[in-house]
Amino acid sequence: MAKITKDTVIAEVLMMNRGTAPIFIKHGLHCLGCAGANMESINDAAKVHEVDVDTLVNDLNEYLENQGE
Template sequence: MMTSVTKDTLIGEVLQADQTTAPFFFEMGMHCLGCPASAGESLEEACMVHGVPVQELIDKLNAHMSR
């Protein structure tokens, strides 16, 4: 079980740990979660591509996953 995510956590790891996190990725414009390349992308890399502050996504994911 994943305890928390960091900027280096892979998207695939987040989704594998908790599939209910998918809407957070959709919210930032990342609609390609089924793509094999996205699974191997870090949160930092995805945020850079989509113009989203990585810390904002990390905070949302960690708050959601700690419930």
């Protein structure tokens, strides 16, 4: 599976695995269904919501890596 980066669009991550939604929510990104999620990168959303983007990206990648176990 491809690694998620700061530049990955939120909707792309959700399309990879809907189980990532709770991770976004845990980090304070609740607008997963809004229009911005279809074009906004994780980094852009993190800046707006004052979220630590590195921790979020790490959590998302860790979750996806553990799905194969």
